[in-house]
């Protein structure tokens with residue numbers, strides 16, 4: 001072979017590897033935040049970090065608008081609450097596709113590059129019971145035929161994200177895995193549907209929750225440490241929790257009769273607050289281990305050389321209103337804090353080892369709400385608990401970054417969170433006279449008292465708009481009166 005052809009092959013190989021790496025890792029972009037970072041800033045954040053795949057949980061129009069014309073490949077989501085109506089009405093499915101896919105879709109150019117529609121958000125999560133089971137396949141089928149009618153079905157695939165608790169296995173051995181018995185029938189229907197339309201299987205893997213729930217799994221094993229004690233499954237050796245979780249899915253698919261189904265990891269991450277071992281340092285170790293594993297292209301014992309088709313990190317940003325039914329860590333999955341600042345650095349395949357922060361972020365004023373130490377604080381704890389039922393106090397929980405701050409600083413933390421979530425309105429720092437607004441940052445070493453983001457709905461904007469509308473109406477009325 002000539003040097004030239006060698007070079008060409010090398011060049012092609014390099015291009016292929018680079019594009020494979022760039023394609024394979026995406027992020028989840030959720031918007032369950034009281035003060036979300038404005039979508040155009042999030043899109044800039046994605047671009048400056050070369051992240052070119054995102055998975056959404058809904059079809060927020062500001063988000064889709066911001067993604068238009070960017071070449072970022074998008075998965076849009078249908079909330080579980082819509083499954084019932086989408087199962088029973090082909091017309092509803094047609095409208096959904098028209099309003100939320102056709103209107104934005106493009107294959108490059110001005111629109112949004114929509115690749116998947118995720119029907120439901122982990123509708124089989126065990127804590128939901130069976131409430132969504134009867135509607136999932138019908139809703140997926142109706143969306144599929146609506147896409148076909150819109151002639152989009154060759155570009156847009158229908159998928160159903162499955163939770164990590166859809167599986168069971170004896171002694172956590174992957175070779176003994178199967179779907180949860182209550183899901184057996186629905187899963188066969190789902191897999192038959194996916195297989196028929198050439199759609200992949202979307203699944204959440206959660207080494208973090210596995211660590212919390214399974215005493216046999218060590219932290220080192222979860223973090224891809226070379227020194228971790230491996231788990232043996234007859235003649236197969238598992239060196240980390242990721243491989244164990246992935247092959248659990250592979251066996252369940254095989255047992256159900258679909259051994260060749262492509263798997264996409266729809267959610268995987270490590271939280272940084274609100275739980276045991278939820279720290280930025282451990283999250284960084286996990287992410288680096290995960291990225292090395294994915295980039296090595298080794299696959300797993302049951303699928304050697306076949307790593308997941310794609311992997312979506314949970315999550316891009318922290319969200320202070322995510323449901324915390326499964327744990328206080330749920331609000332702290334972000335690679336970035338709520339305001340788009342990197343918590344640590346990792347090479348997502350973007351060709352750079354460090355992440356780039358969001359730029360020109362606008363905050364509310366430098367004001368905090370704390371407890372007034374000159375008052376009788378005997379009832380302050382009750383006020384704080386009430387504040388916490390609305391605000392975000394997850395950092396105060398066991399394992400959280402503010403867990404060890406002393407009373408009454410923890411009361412101040414709760415008051416401040418409530419005050420920030422209410423756009424620093426003076427009356428939201430009242431607490432029966434116990435609250436005090438301060439311009440001195442009460443943050444401590446490890447415990448940050450955040451200031452929320454300025455959003456179009458917050459603070460002076462609302463008042464400003466209100467005054468303008470009043471002014472315009474008054475002017476118009478005056479004009480009409482003069483005219484008459």
Ligand SMILES: *[C@@H]1O[C@H](CO)[C@@H](O)[C@H](O)[C@H]1NC(C)=O
Nearest residue numbers: 087088089090134135138139
């Ligand atoms: C789902 O939709 C189909 C078709 O309209 C209907 O026959 C079925 O009863 C629906 N399922 C449930 C559980 O309502």
Ligand SMILES: *[C@@H]1O[C@H](CO)[C@@H](O)[C@H](O)[C@H]1NC(C)=O
Nearest residue numbers: 058059060079095096099100
């Ligand atoms: C489009 O999606 C949004 C958000 O998910 C939803 O509120 C709306 O009802 C959908 N449109 C239709 C016609 O279903």
Ligand SMILES: *[C@@H]1O[C@H](CO)[C@@H](O)[C@H](O)[C@H]1NC(C)=O
Nearest residue numbers: 170171172173213214215216
């Ligand atoms: C833990 O390991 C032991 C011995 O290997 C096994 O018998 C047990 O079932 C395992 N427990 C879980 C929850 O996996």
Ligand SMILES: *[C@@H]1O[C@H](CO)[C@@H](O)[C@H](O)[C@H]1NC(C)=O
Nearest residue numbers: 229230231232233235236237
């Ligand atoms: C697992 O298997 C490896 C090699 O097959 C062996 O060296 C090791 O002792 C086994 N570990 C356990 C805990 O059985």
Ligand SMILES: *[C@@H]1O[C@H](CO)[C@@H](O)[C@H](O)[C@H]1NC(C)=O
Nearest residue numbers: 178179180181184255256257
């Ligand atoms: C259904 O559940 C049983 C356990 O109850 C399991 O043994 C079987 O393999 C499951 N079937 C499928 C197709 O997953």
Ligand SMILES: *[C@@H]1O[C@H](CO)[C@@H](O)[C@H](O)[C@H]1NC(C)=O
Nearest residue numbers: 219275276277278279282399
């Ligand atoms: C992980 O969490 C456990 C349980 O809270 C704790 O004992 C251990 O010290 C933690 N390890 C690290 C490295 O944070």
Ligand SMILES: *[C@@H]1O[C@H](CO)[C@@H](O)[C@H](O)[C@H]1NC(C)=O
Nearest residue numbers: 375376377378379380382432
């Ligand atoms: C604390 O609450 C109780 C019951 O609501 C009330 O009677 C008492 O006066 C309060 N104490 C202070 C110091 O506000």
Ligand SMILES: *[C@@H]1O[C@H](CO)[C@@H](O)[C@H](O)[C@H]1NC(C)=O
Nearest residue numbers: 401403404405406444445446
């Ligand atoms: C709280 O814990 C952190 C380590 O997690 C430590 O650095 C800090 O000094 C502790 N603060 C107090 C007040 O004990």
Ligand SMILES: *[C@@H]1O[C@H](CO)[C@@H](O)[C@H](O)[C@H]1NC(C)=O
Nearest residue numbers: 381384385396407410411414
């Ligand atoms: C603050 O700390 C005190 C004393 O440790 C505790 O009783 C109280 O429940 C804490 N309040 C909150 C909101 O965490």
